[in-house]
Amino acid sequence: MSGGRSDKRRAILDGALTEFGRDGYARASIDAIAAAAGVSTRTIYAHFGNKAGLFESVIQESATRVADTQIAIVERHLGKVVHLEADLEAFGLELTEPMTGFRDHFSLVRHVNADLDHIPPAAIEAWQDAGPRRVVGALADRLRQLADRGLLALGVPAENDPDAAAKLAASHLMLLVQGAVPFHHGVGANREPDRESMVQAGVRVFLRGYLPAPGSGSRRPAAG
Amino acid sequence: MSGGRSDKRRAILDGALTEFGRDGYARASIDAIAAAAGVSTRTIYAHFGNKAGLFESVIQESATRVADTQIAIVERHLGKVVHLEADLEAFGLELTEPMTGFRDHFSLVRHVNADLDHIPPAAIEAWQDAGPRRVVGALADRLRQLADRGLLALGVPAENDPDAAAKLAASHLMLLVQGAVPFHHGVGANREPDRESMVQAGVRVFLRGYLPAPGSGSRRPAAG
DNA sequence: GCCGAAGTACAACCAACGTTTTACTATTTG
DNA sequence: CAAATAGTAAAACGTTGGTTGTACTTCGGC
Known part of the structure; x- marks a missing residue:
């Protein structure tokens, strides 16, 4: 019918993501995963x-x-920024959307962040490299590009890691924008409908923080 | 020696916090808690x-x-702000300190946030009311007070919750300042020593977002 | 000195779970 | 056809863990 031989593997990965995401590593049982995967x-x-x-x-x-x-x-x-604030808002809005679409994944990530002591460091590194670090890196690239155009001021880079400033700014943007979406059904006292305004507020704060001072080529945002 | 009879309860709470914090609810065992509490x-x-x-x-x-x-x-x-930026930085610096001092607690909170589906809603509400909401409330009060003095511009309040703007700003400040401290030994690719500069950066971003436009009594930060 | 509350040590019960074993089926491939 | 490959079903093993029952000890207060 549906597959030549081994969509079993896919089914297992999907079922396991569901179970691990809902219950965490310890609570999720192999039997339940097997059942979920058929x-x-x-x-x-x-x-x-x-x-x-x-x-x-x-x-x-x-x-x-x-x-x-x-x-x-x-x-x-x-990639092609025409109106910085509008593009950032659209970016934030679409970025927070997957957090409902990939609900199981982000649930799993919360479990992982809580369970770091019980996960082999190699697995953590592999996960970070395959996921979050790649995203922050891509975002940092774009922010640096915007800084080169004079649209942003990212601050003074560190000696060891020349991209540190861009990565920090990228982290801040992710933080501000993703802080807009509540973990769960209203734990942070935030309701669903204001995701848009939450993102707008986060972007506004980000821009106030990283907009270059008016009438400066490309300076750092403020004096220490 | 040390107590009349029942410091047992305290000892149990302490031991349980350690175990639950390290291992989470499912992994932590009553036997281990008993042993930790003596x-x-x-x-x-x-x-x-x-x-x-x-x-x-x-x-x-x-x-x-x-x-x-x-x-x-x-x-x-x-409480008594004299130099806003310096005070905010000192605040952020001292606020992120407890996250190492109360290590077990914040570890437990991460577990709770991941385990929300398995915790009775009443317990969650009780916890939020006793903890995070009180802090955000207190911080929002101070921010509103600063806004009244014209030192901050918090934005337009919502109809239903007049404190929404202050609470949002408080959440943003907490987010920016606490985002500075890595979950664990360098998961976010951040190292310990730069906690100070991370907090400074976060505060700077916050101030850029919520400083009133120069030459305005007490307006909202920007137009929608 | 005695009572009762609080605590301890220890065994036992029961359920759940990860993992392995075994016996069996279906499907592909040479 | 034969052999290998992948999968299934069900039972069994060993362990762990939450919870309870029971008998024994402390110790403060009357």
């Missing part, structure tokens, strides 16, 4: 060895997909 | 009924203590 538990062990191996595959694969999506959004809105 | 497991059930009851007591108690500390920091630095 697969026998033995097949999971055949593909991924053990629970830990499955988990690493799940987060790395999911992070890659999400990062690809987010980088595409970065490029779409910040 | 107490028999039976005593834990005598005091708190069951694991869930213990957990709720732990987070509520801990959140209250941390919030008290943070509110004191808010008042100390933002």
